[in-house]
Amino acid sequence: MATLNVLVLVCLSYVALLFIVAFMADRAAKQGRARWLRSPVIYTLSLSIYCTAWTFYGAVGFAARSGLEFVTIYLGPSLVMIGWWWTLRKMVRVGRSQRITSIADLISSRFGKSNSLAVFVTVIAVIVLAPYIALQLQSVTLSFDTVASPDFIATKDASGQQATALWVAAGLAVFTILFGTRNVDANERHHGVVMAIAIEAVVKLIALLAVGVFVVWGLSGGVGATLDRIDASPIATWEVPGSRWVGLTLLSAAAFICLPRMFQVMVVESEHEDHLRMASWAFPAYLMAMSLFVVPIAVVGLDMLPADANPDLFVLTLPLMEGREGLAILSFLGGFSSATSMVIVAAIALSTMVSNHIVMPIWLRSTGGSAIISGDVRSVAMLARRLAIAVILFLGYLYLRLSGGGSALAAIGLISFVGAAQFLPALMGGLFWRGATRSGAMAGLGLGFVVWLYCLFLPSFGPSGILPQTVFENGLFGMSWLRPYALFGTEGMDPVMHAVLWSILLNAGSFILVSILSLPQPIERLQGAQFVNVFDHSSTPGGWSGGLAQSEDLMIMAQRIMGARDAQTLFAEEAQRQGLGGYLPEPSPDFLNRLERELSGSIGAAAAHAMISQIVGGATVSVQDLMAVADETAQIMEYSSRLEAKTDEQARTARQLREANEKLTQISVQKDAFLSQISHELRTPMTSIRSFSEILRDTDSLSGEERNKYASIIQEEATRLTRLLDDLLDLSVLENSQVVLNQQSGTLFDLLERAIAAADVTGKLRIHRKPEREKVMLNTDLDRLTQVFINLISNAGKYCESDTPELRIKAETRDGDLVVDFIDNGEGIPRNHQAVIFEKFARVGETKAGGAGLGLAICREVMGRLGGSISYVPGQAGAAFRVRVPMEAGQHVQAAQ
Amino acid sequence: MRRGPPTIFVQERTYKRRRMADAARMLPILGVILFMIPLLWSDGETGPDSTRTAAVMIYLFVVWAALTGVAAVLSRRLGPEEDTPEDSATEEDAG
Numbered sequence: 001m002a003t004l005n006v007l008v009l010v011c012l013s014y015v016a017l018l019f020i021v022a023f024m025a026d027r028a029a030k031q032g033r034a035r036w037l038r039s040p041v042i043y044t045l046s047l048s049i050y051c052t053a054w055t056f057y058g059a060v061g062f063a064a065r066s067g068l069e070f071v072t073i074y075l076g077p078s079l080v081m082i083g084w085w086w087t088l089r090k091m092v093r094v095g096r097s098q099r100i101t102s103i104a105d106l107i108s109s110r111f112g113k114s115n116s117l118a119v120f121v122t123v124i125a126v127i128v129l130a131p132y133i134a135l136q137l138q139s140v141t142l143s144f145d146t147v148a149s150p151d152f153i154a155t156k157d158a159s160g161q162q163a164t165a166l167w168v169a170a171g172l173a174v175f176t177i178l179f180g181t182r183n184v185d186a187n188e189r190h191h192g193v194v195m196a197i198a199i200e201a202v203v204k205l206i207a208l209l210a211v212g213v214f215v216v217w218g219l220s221g222g223v224g225a226t227l228d229r230i231d232a233s234p235i236a237t238w239e240v241p242g243s244r245w246v247g248l249t250l251l252s253a254a255a256f257i258c259l260p261r262m263f264q265v266m267v268v269e270s271e272h273e274d275h276l277r278m279a280s281w282a283f284p285a286y287l288m289a290m291s292l293f294v295v296p297i298a299v300v301g302l303d304m305l306p307a308d309a310n311p312d313l314f315v316l317t318l319p320l321m322e323g324r325e326g327l328a329i330l331s332f333l334g335g336f337s338s339a340t341s342m343v344i345v346a347a348i349a350l351s352t353m354v355s356n357h358i359v360m361p362i363w364l365r366s367t368g369g370s371a372i373i374s375g376d377v378r379s380v381a382m383l384a385r386r387l388a389i390a391v392i393l394f395l396g397y398l399y400l401r402l403s404g405g406g407s408a409l410a411a412i413g414l415i416s417f418v419g420a421a422q423f424l425p426a427l428m429g430g431l432f433w434r435g436a437t438r439s440g441a442m443a444g445l446g447l448g449f450v451v452w453l454y455c456l457f458l459p460s461f462g463p464s465g466i467l468p469q470t471v472f473e474n475g476l477f478g479m480s481w482l483r484p485y486a487l488f489g490t491e492g493m494d495p496v497m498h499a500v501l502w503s504i505l506l507n508a509g510s511f512i513l514v515s516i517l518s519l520p521q522p523i524e525r526l527q528g529a530q531f532v533n534v535f536d537h538s539s540t541p542g543g544w545s546g547g548l549a550q551s552e553d554l555m556i557m558a559q560r561i562m563g564a565r566d567a568q569t570l571f572a573e574e575a576q577r578q579g580l581g582g583y584l585p586e587p588s589p590d591f592l593n594r595l596e597r598e599l600s601g602s603i604g605a606a607a608a609h610a611m612i613s614q615i616v617g618g619a620t621v622s623v624q625d626l627m628a629v630a631d632e633t634a635q636i637m638e639y640s641s642r643l644e645a646k647t648d649e650q651a652r653t654a655r656q657l658r659e660a661n662e663k664l665t666q667i668s669v670q671k672d673a674f675l676s677q678i679s680h681e682l683r684t685p686m687t688s689i690r691s692f693s694e695i696l697r698d699t700d701s702l703s704g705e706e707r708n709k710y711a712s713i714i715q716e717e718a719t720r721l722t723r724l725l726d727d728l729l730d731l732s733v734l735e736n737s738q739v740v741l742n743q744q745s746g747t748l749f750d751l752l753e754r755a756i757a758a759a760d761v762t763g764k765l766r767i768h769r770k771p772e773r774e775k776v777m778l779n780t781d782l783d784r785l786t787q788v789f790i791n792l793i794s795n796a797g798k799y800c801e802s803d804t805p806e807l808r809i810k811a812e813t814r815d816g817d818l819v820v821d822f823i824d825n826g827e828g829i830p831r832n833h834q835a836v837i838f839e840k841f842a843r844v845g846e847t848k849a850g851g852a853g854l855g856l857a858i859c860r861e862v863m864g865r866l867g868g869s870i871s872y873v874p875g876q877a878g879a880a881f882r883v884r885v886p887m888e889a890g891q892h893v894q895a896a897q
Numbered sequence: 898m899r900r901g902p903p904t905i906f907v908q909e910r911t912y913k914r915r916r917m918a919d920a921a922r923m924l925p926i927l928g929v930i931l932f933m934i935p936l937l938w939s940d941g942e943t944g945p946d947s948t949r950t951a952a953v954m955i956y957l958f959v960v961w962a963a964l965t966g967v968a969a970v971l972s973r974r975l976g977p978e979e980d981t982p983e984d985s986a987t988e989e990d991a992g
């Protein structure tokens with residue numbers, strides 16, 4: 001007869017075995033020689049933590065009470081696994097590429113790395129999981145009591161049960177703390193734990209199958225006889241309500257995806273995406289095997305055991321009643337391992353969430369954020385996790401105690417399922433809908449959680465537990481449409497289905513509505529794109545491109561997180577491996593990856609990644625960083641475009657300066673040429689004057705005729721000098737604005753007639769004119785204008801080198817100005833002289849007709865005074881000058897006629 | 898490398914793999930339909946003529962096993978991705 005002591009001994013040795021397995025697996029993983037640890041088989045088996053004590057004990061109880069309905073809890077997950085190509089593949093890919101550490105991390109990452117959302121999800125998860133933990137406690141407690149009690153029917157003594165439950169809770173807490181937080185320095189993947197739960201998966205499957213085989217072939221006498229027994233049992237007919245059949249299948253499918261512990265093994269502990277491929281069929285097969293004997297065991301139990309036996313314990317009581325102690329112990333171990341594996345993984349998942357999203361942010365903030373201190377973040381993380389595990393188990397115990405502990409296991413489990421399913425809209429929306437926003441997720445989660453609390457969680461404490469009886473009957477605040485089991489007047493529904501319907505409906509509805517109405521932050525949109533289009537973006541998480549990282553900064557950070565000794569050892573090792581002395585290795589990508597792995601075990605993968613990226617820089621930047629960079633870039637671009645404009649301006653100025661300089665140089669050359677010319681011009685008449693005046697003075701024997709001739713030469717030369725000096729004076733007066741304009745009226749025709757006559761070119765130059773066009777009345781200083789015309793005409797006479805020199809004079813009015821062109825048929829003015837011909841002293845080459853080079857300069861000054869202009873028009877047959885005179889006061893004679 | 902217009906004609910192997918992915922997507926839908934069929938059998942009566950639990954149980958487990966088998970075959974055909982562009986294209990199909 002198994003006594004309690006034997007049971008405790010069995011449990012302890014089983015736990016010791018698990019420790020040994022986990023230890024060896026961890027060591028193997030550390031030495032990198034454990035490829036089999038990362039096989040898809042282990043992955044598939046680790047998924048079996050879905051099958052908890054609820055499955056091991058509760059499924060039979062469920063079947064005994066409601067027939068085949070129990071199977072919905074396994075059909076849902078099977079369908080999800082078979083449909084891995086839809087959802088799980090994406091979830092695992094996102095989890096790996098974003099280094100997700102928990103479901104809270106996933107949801108918060110998707111919605112803009114919002115820590116408030118992570119905290120919210122964590123809190124919900126902790127509350128939701130309390131009934132589930134309570135379920136495990138209750139089942140282990142019941143199994144202990146059953147085996148220990150003399151008649152194998154669990155005692156109904158509540159106080160005794162609660163005492164056992166407390167012991168169980170405390171034992172599980174210690175076990176989980178020792179087991180789950182043994183090594184926080186590897187990374188978020190717990191090889192040892194995964195290996196241990198794989199072992200437990202095998203143990204519980206074998207135990208359940210063994211009991212099933214014993215029941216079918218040992219007690220019933222074969223398959224046919226068992227089927228007959230089913231037909232004769234109270235659950236012989238198929239009368240499952242359609243709503244529950246469909247609803248529970250969907251609910252279990254949702255919970256399978258959303259439960260934190262399932263997320264932990266499925267996504268976080270996932271070694272390779274490809275493992276899903278095997279799990280997609282192997283895990284449904286596992287579930288099928290677990291469910292295969294449930295109905296036979298239930299039927300045989302109902303048939304053979306006393307009516308007051310707890311159907312949840314048939315798996316255990318049947319072998320006990322038949323005196324098969326070995327089988328009973330195996331069955332007990334199966335139940336125990338189901339419960340422990342669930343508690344371990346759930347507690348690890350939840351404590352990671354609590355530590356990473358609640359404790360660490362607060363601790364880091366309270367210790368000054370990024371201040372560099374030589375603290376030990378790891379010890380804080382460890383402590384946080386251990387405390388979290390204790391608190392979580394205590395909450396489970398509290399729930400068990402408050403709810404009375406008398407409920408069927410499946411009923412308790414469903415409460416958690418509905419709670420966990422509240423993550424579904426945010427999770428799926430986040431993975432498949434880019435428009436989902438943080439506010440939407442908050443609203444949906446919040447509303448769904450409140451409905452779940454009100455319709456399922458709080459009522460589960462009994463009619464007078466937390467909610468008073470009046471609320472059940474009359475609704476909250478006496479509003480009948482707020483009755484917990486008949487929200488909005490939906491009476492007569494099954495409470496679980498009622499809660500599922502309203503919570504998911506309101507959750508999804510508000511999630512979608514608020515998402516549509518709210519505007520996401522840029523980082524949300526970026527993350528949304530990365531999550532939804534994860535297959536376009538990345539195949540594996542990006543490695544570090546080191547080189548920029550400061551080894552010393554990394555060391556300071558690592559010391560702070562891992563503790564000084566461990567960090568120094570790690571750095572020294574790495575430096576040695578790289579063939580360097582001292583403590584500072586090169587920040588190679590390999591080393592950075594290793595460091596990140598080490599850190600992630602202490603503070604979570606996401607945080608570790610963020611911290612390293614902050615120091616390394618470049619490899620991964622947040623959107624805020626990008627936006628800051630973009631701002632700077634915009635500023636730089638603006639600045640550079642301004643610079644560019646300035647450069648253009650300077651180039652223009654430089655060009656102008658160059659032109660001016662060229663002009664000046666040319667002018668200077670012209671001036672030099674002029675000076676020699678003017679001195680020559682002045683000296684020639686002066687020489688004549690002097691020599692002839694000397695002849696007149698010194699020679700007495702001059703005839704009157706000779707004297708007369710010499711005197712007139714002197715006079716002529718003096719006139720030439722006077723004219724030259726007059727010109728110079730004229731120009732100087734014009735330039736100094738001292739000229740007084742004498743306004744007169746006359747026609748252009750008369751002006752030109754006078755000019756041609758005065759220029760004295762008759763016979764030398766043929767002049768073509770169109771007199772009818774010259775009948776333009778001008779009102780300006782006609783004498784000055786005539787002077788310009790004379791100059792131009794006489795220039796043409798002097799410089800035109802054609803055999804038959806011709807000059808065309810074209811007059812027309814253009815834009816209110818009178819334009820007169822003087823075009824000869826000579827060679828024109830060379831291009832390089834065009835710029836300077838209007839300058840003083842400018843002379844084109846060494847001309848034979850020696851002018852002083854003042855004519856055109858005077859013309860320009862005159863035209864400037866008259867408000868017009870004179871310019872050279874290149875590209876004509878010969879030299880072409882254009883005179884432009886404003887006609888403000890001018891009138892067209894023809895128009896007047 | 899993945900950019901550019903989607904090709905209409907792909908290698909037969911690639912084509913087959915895409916159809917396998919389609920099948921993998923359809924399988925859970927088929928599963929849901931098959932698992933819901935027993936609901937049509939229950940006529941609400943509780944007399945001796947109503948559907949037997951044993952029959953439904955056998956039906957469910959046969960369907961379950963068949964789905965598992967098909968999933969196993971499909972997962973074998975959907976081996977590790979060798980040609981990524983094809984995969985991204987199917988993802989776009991999936992929306």
